[in-house]
């Protein structure tokens with residue numbers, strides 16, 4: 272096997288890792304970025320659509336894993352979408368250069384200031400809302416669809432119906448920004464450019480239109496000439512050496528997931544950005560192997576960001592339903608966050624099945640009442656998650672009330688066709704926390720007890736942020752990296 276020395280290594284190329292890479296490279300600091308997934312752009316392969324799943328559809332699985340679309344057989348391949356299955360919850364993740372940005376819905380939502388203050392009492396909220404959130408939104412190329420387009424576009428009938436019905440039921444609706452380029456989508460609609468959002472592409476990757484991280488932060492970082500991206504490099508564990516440097520144990524894999532090379536990379540400075548579940552796994556595993564000293568705060572304050580999926584069947588079934596064709600990019604939300612008893616935010620989600628299913632799909636984001644905890648079991652070599660129905664009971668209650676109010680005003684039934692009992696308590700797209708900023712790290716992501724080991728990703732957010740999280744992850748990464756570069760890389 273090979274042994275290599277590097278100056279600065281980042282593990283993981285999602286939001287945290289991409290921000291860290293750009294800000295270091297801009298300062299002329301050479302960076303090596305390790306990513307277990309494929310560099311899709313370099314590979315020249317196309318992403319597959321939801322109704323025609325191919326290589327990008329799943330990470331080393333023989334059947335598709337997208338919610339409601341898991342009927343298709345697949346060839347085992349290092350695809351862009353992964354799912355971790357625990358007893359009471361399934362967690363979907365992105366794999367590949369760009370991390371979650373490759374597969375996600377692109378909703379770029381800035382959290383409510385009051386809630387941000389509640390979750391991060393130690394951070395200067397004024398500074399975040401005047402500096403880091405605008406910076407993140409700008410770099411991510413967040414934009415908003417024109418109302419005129421949404422009013423007429425046949426692919427947004429599901430959203431028009433969703434908003435109309437929400438209003439009729441007394442809820443407040445909001446327009447949600449996205450990183451998908453809506454000007455591109457307007458051209459797609461007119462068939463002037465190849466279709467992506469309007470051709471059922473999203474959760475297995477978008478071939479056009481979406482400003483995923485490979486087109487924003489990582490592109491800029493690569494342009495500096497200082498960034499080395501090593502794809503298909505799966506980190507197994509980390510060791511702290513007596514001289515306080517770190518050794519990273521890596522399996523280089525092929526697209527079937529087989530190890531083709533074993534590598535050790537030594538580095539003085541290590542930034543862990545493997546996403547909430549990835550960073551937790553690496554830290555807890557390395558700790559269990561007694562290779563990395565760590566305090567017992569790692570794994571605490573984990574949450575699903577209150578994710579709860581639900582839906583309604585027989586929506587306008589006799590007056591046209593929710594539309595045959597649906598854009599894969601959400602644009603509408605229901606803001607019910609100010610309700611004292613039952614606060615929630617709802618994403619009006621598309622269901623691009625290619626048929627008029629007369630069904631509305633909703634991804635609810637609730638508050639947390641009880642945190643989960645993550646541990647690592649050395650015997651089975653698996654993460655363990657302390658999370659069950661007791662953590663989601665109040666979310667279910669909110670969903671019940673929401674559906675009841677919607678059905679009473681508009682007709683329709685709870686979506687028994689989509690979920691067992693109509694409720695998807697086990698659907699999680701937003702795992703957060705476990706390595707919380709200011710608790711398991713200092714206020715800038717420096718891991719407790721370490722000088723040169725940083726965590727920069729969703730695990731810094733304590734389990735909940737009230738909206739889809741990537742804008743917050745990006746803003747926090749910007750804030751941490753600014754301080755870290757100034758103080759630790761001078």
Ligand code: FAD
Nearest residue numbers: 283285286287307370371375376378506546549729740741
């Ligand atoms: P990630 O983006 O998860 O990146 C971590 C990277 O590290 C991955 O590329 C992974 O392959 C790599 N990695 C992990 N372990 C290792 C290892 N051992 N060795 C090497 N590499 C490793 N959020 C929103 O804000 N808006 C949305 O509309 C939205 N929609 C979503 C839809 C879906 C289907 C999913 C799955 C998520 C969605 N999210 C959305 C959530 C969002 O994508 C995540 O919160 C975000 O990607 C997390 O960023 P991160 O930097 O923490 O890590």
